[in-house]
Amino acid sequence: MAKFDEKDPRWLVQDMGESGRNVNNWHWTERDCTEWSKQRLGELLSGIQLTAAPAATRTVKLESMTGDAFLNTRKNKLIPSYDLEVRVSWAGELTDGDGKVVGGATGKLHLPHIGDDNHDEDPEIRIVTDTNSSDAERLKQAIHSAGKKPVLEAVHRFVAELRAGGPALAEAEAEAAAGGAGADGGKPKLSSAAEVEREKAAKAAKEKAEKEKSKGGGKSISITAKFHCRPQDIFECFTVQGRVCAFTQSPAVVQPAPGGSFSWYGGSISGSFTELAAPGRIAMTWRFNTWPEDCASKVVIDITEPEPGNTVVKIRQTEVPPADKFGHEDTAEFTERGWHSQVLDRIRHVFGYGA
Structure with a gap:
C-alpha cells in the first residue's frame, strides 16, 4: 500500500491524451x-x-x-x-x-x-x-x-x-468530398454515435438501391418545360460554367466535353457528361451527394424549338435511388422539385427566359 501522499503507479494513467479523456x-x-x-x-x-x-x-x-x-x-x-x-x-x-x-x-x-x-x-x-x-x-x-x-x-x-450528427456529419462529408483525411491519415471521423446512426441509414439505403438495381429498377422522372429563347441559350445554361454559376448563385465546375465532369451548388450535385450534341441534346450521369455511395442516375436533356423563339426542354432522369443515405424515401420527389425550383425556374428568372 502506498504511503500518504506517495504516488502509486497502479492508480495512475500515464500520458493520457485527448483520446483518453472521454x-x-x-x-x-x-x-x-x-x-x-x-x-x-x-x-x-x-x-x-x-x-x-x-x-x-x-x-x-x-x-x-x-x-x-x-x-x-x-x-x-x-x-x-x-x-x-x-x-x-x-x-x-x-x-x-x-x-x-x-x-x-x-x-x-x-x-x-x-x-x-x-x-x-x-x-x-x-x-x-x-x-x-x-x-x-x-x-x-x-x-x-x-x-x-x-x-x-x-x-x-x-x-x-x-x-444523425448534424454539423459533424456535414464536416466529414465535405472533407471526404475534398479528398481530405482525419488526423490519423484515414477516413474523416464523426463521433462514434453519429457514425453508427449514419452507417445504419446508409447501409439500409444502399441495400435498397442495390435491390432495385438488380431488378433493373430505380425511379424515373420526366419533366417538360418551356422557355422564350433559342435552344443554344438553354444548351449553354448547362455547359458554360459562368452561366451555371449565375443561375445557381454558388460555386460550380463545368467541363463541357464527353467524359468531362461537372459540379453544381458547391458539390451538392455532381456527375459527368456522356453526350453533348449542341444545341439539342445533353446526356450525363448525375447524383446528389446525399445519395448512397457509388449510386448515380442517368439524365438526358432534349432541347427542341417547335416555333422560332419558343424552346421546349424535356428532361428524362432514370435510375434514381429509392432512398438517400439518411434513409429518406422521397428521393425522386425531392429531385423533381429541385429540377423545377433550383434549375428551371432559376434559369427563367436569371436570364429572362420566362414562358
Whole structure:
C-alpha cells in the first residue's frame, strides 16, 4: 500500500491524451448546432415549389430562425436538444386559362415550434399574407390545401440530419468530398454515435438501391418545360460554367466535353457528361451527394424549338435511388422539385427566359 501522499503507479494513467479523456464518448459532451441549423434550414427551405398554376406558389428564403440547437453525447448515444422558431418568405402568382399572370401576393410561413419533443410529428405551419387582398387569400388557401407537404418534408429531412450528427456529419462529408483525411491519415471521423446512426441509414439505403438495381429498377422522372429563347441559350445554361454559376448563385465546375465532369451548388450535385450534341441534346450521369455511395442516375436533356423563339426542354432522369443515405424515401420527389425550383425556374428568372 502506498504511503500518504506517495504516488502509486497502479492508480495512475500515464500520458493520457485527448483520446483518453472521454473514451467511447462515455462522458457528457455538448455541441452548439444553432448556426449549422440556420444554414441547413436556409438551404432546405429556399426555392421550394409549393403549388402549381393557376395559383402557383414557392418559398423564397429563410427569413429568420430563433432558438437554440445542441447535439449532446452521453454513453456513446446522441441526444439532440433543440427548440426552433422559423419564418420563411413565400411568393405566388395567379394565371388565367392562357397562362397569363393576372395577380400575385407574398407572405410568410411561420413554424412556431420545431423541437426535440415532437421530432416524429409534423410541426405546425401558419400561413401569413403580407396584404389583405383577394389574391393573397386565394394563394393562401392554395398553400393551405396542397402546399404544406414539401415544407414538412424539408423540415423532417433537417431533423433527421441533425439527429444523425448534424454539423459533424456535414464536416466529414465535405472533407471526404475534398479528398481530405482525419488526423490519423484515414477516413474523416464523426463521433462514434453519429457514425453508427449514419452507417445504419446508409447501409439500409444502399441495400435498397442495390435491390432495385438488380431488378433493373430505380425511379424515373420526366419533366417538360418551356422557355422564350433559342435552344443554344438553354444548351449553354448547362455547359458554360459562368452561366451555371449565375443561375445557381454558388460555386460550380463545368467541363463541357464527353467524359468531362461537372459540379453544381458547391458539390451538392455532381456527375459527368456522356453526350453533348449542341444545341439539342445533353446526356450525363448525375447524383446528389446525399445519395448512397457509388449510386448515380442517368439524365438526358432534349432541347427542341417547335416555333422560332419558343424552346421546349424535356428532361428524362432514370435510375434514381429509392432512398438517400439518411434513409429518406422521397428521393425522386425531392429531385423533381429541385429540377423545377433550383434549375428551371432559376434559369427563367436569371436570364429572362420566362414562358
